[in-house]
Amino acid sequence: MEQAMKGGRQAWVWVMAAAAVALLGTAVLVIGVIEGRGHLLFGGGMLWLIAASVALQDRALRPGREDGMPSGSEKAAWSQIAMGLAAIMVLGGMSLGSMQGVLAPYLMFACYALIVACYPMFRRRFIEENRRYREVPEDERDRAIRAQGDRLSKRLLELALVALAIVWVLAPPLIHALGEPLQVAAFLLLPVLAANVAGESRVALLYWRDRQ
Amino acid sequence: MTGTPIANDIRRLRFERGEMTQQALAEACRVTRQTIIALEAGRYAPSLELAFRIARAFGVGVEDVFRWEGA
Numbered sequence: 586m587e588q589a590m591k592g593g594r595q596a597w598v599w600v601m602a603a604a605a606v607a608l609l610g611t612a613v614l615v616i617g618v619i620e621g622r623g624h625l626l627f628g629g630g631m632l633w634l635i636a637a638s639v640a641l642q643d644r645a646l647r648p649g650r651e652d653g654m655p656s657g658s659e660k661a662a663w664s665q666i667a668m669g670l671a672a673i674m675v676l677g678g679m680s681l682g683s684m685q686g687v688l689a690p691y692l693m694f695a696c697y698a699l700i701v702a703c704y705p706m707f708r709r710r711f712i713e714e715n716r717r718y719r720e721v722p723e724d725e726r727d728r729a730i731r732a733q734g735d736r737l738s739k740r741l742l743e744l745a746l747v748a749l750a751i752v753w754v755l756a757p758p759l760i761h762a763l764g765e766p767l768q769v770a771a772f773l774l775l776p777v778l779a780a781n782v783a784g785e786s787r788v789a790l791l792y793w794r795d796r797q
Numbered sequence: 798m799t800g801t802p803i804a805n806d807i808r809r810l811r812f813e814r815g816e817m818t819q820q821a822l823a824e825a826c827r828v829t830r831q832t833i834i835a836l837e838a839g840r841y842a843p844s845l846e847l848a849f850r851i852a853r854a855f856g857v858g859v860e861d862v863f864r865w866e867g868a
Contacts, residue, residue, distance in 0.1 A: 656831045724828040725844050726835060795835055 599643035607636035624681035631674030638666050645793045658727040659792035661711040662734070662785045668707055669782035672700045673775065680763065680772045690767035697771040704781060730791045738784030745776035801842035804866040808837050810855045825854040 610632030617625030642663040646655045679693050712722045752759055763769045811817040819833040826833075826847060835841035836851075843851065843863075852859045 654831070656829050659831075721823070721827055721829050724832050725847060726832040726841055727829070795840060796831070 599639060603636045603640040603643070606632055606639060610636060624678045627681050628674055628678045631670060631677065635667060635670045635674070638663075638670060642667070645789060648796075655792065655796070656727060657712060657722045658731065659789065661708050662788040662792065664711060665704075665708055665785040666782055666789060669704065669778055669785065672704065673778050673782065676700060676771075676775060676778070680768065680775070690765045690771070694767045694771040697774045701774045701777050704778065730788055730795075733791060734784035734786075734788035737787045738780040741780040741783050742776060745780065749773070749776075801839060802866055803842045803863055804839060805836060805863045807833070807851065807862060810857070810862065814855060822851070822854055826850040 610629045612629075613625055613632060614629030617623075617629055646660065646663065648654050676693075676697055679689075679696065760769060763772050807822070811819070811822060819830050819837075823830045823833045827850070828847065832841065832843075832847075836843060848859050848863055852862045855862065
């Protein structure tokens with residue numbers, strides 16, 4: 586009974602968090618439309634995606650058949666999705682013009698490189714945290730599910746590279762329009778994050794489907 | 798991670814071993830409880846190593862736990 590009440594309270598926290606992020610996203614979208622700023626429209630859209638992922642996370646992490654509670658690896662996949670979307674929002678916003686000034690290209694590249702390098706570390710840290718409470722934080726089934734997500738990430742990255750090569754050959758001005766070489770280099774790291782988020786989404790979906 | 802042609806008697810063996818819990822079996826085999834749930838539901842085919850671990854946990858042979866039910 587007490588656990589059910591606690592679960593209900595937790596569900597409300599998630600719903601409220603999703604609603605707050607969606608409200609913020611709407612506000613950013615409205616300002617973006619009024620001022621005609623691309624990076625605000627992008628940011629508002631990403632905030633809506635984050636709100637959707639938070640709402641889905643609450644739904645997906647509920648116990649399934651046979652009290653199938655989510656594993657640490659499944660929770661890690663959901664946290665990676667939300668963090669990845671937030672990172673894409675910040676970095677994409679920067680590239681679309683929210684960061685100005687002489688130092689902007691250097692700062693932008695540093696931010697991109699730091700986030701792309703640290704992204705896999707968040708997951709490892711999450712698993713290590715879980716190790717304190719669980720004897721086995723991850724096993725062969727988790728690794729098999731993760732491998733499917735990694736395969737999707739790899740395919741998407743390959744597609745992004747091919748698309749980029751085609752754009753580079755057919756419409757070089759589109760690439761140069763992104764800014765200085767350092768800004769272009771930073772922007773090119775965005776597909777790495779996007780492919781990771783897609784892979785984590787597949788992992789989360791496979792876990793969820795497995796528990797139904 | 799959908800259906801597998803390998804069926805198993807893990808649930809029966811657990812109950813025959815004094816209603817051994819899924820968590821106890823998971824700890825004995827060094828896997829998560831979610832993997833035991835997936836195995837019992839026939840949604841996951843274990844590796845050879847895990848199959849041997851499970852059989853050892855019950856003190857029986859692998860063929861007493863797992864059998865081929867595919868075409």
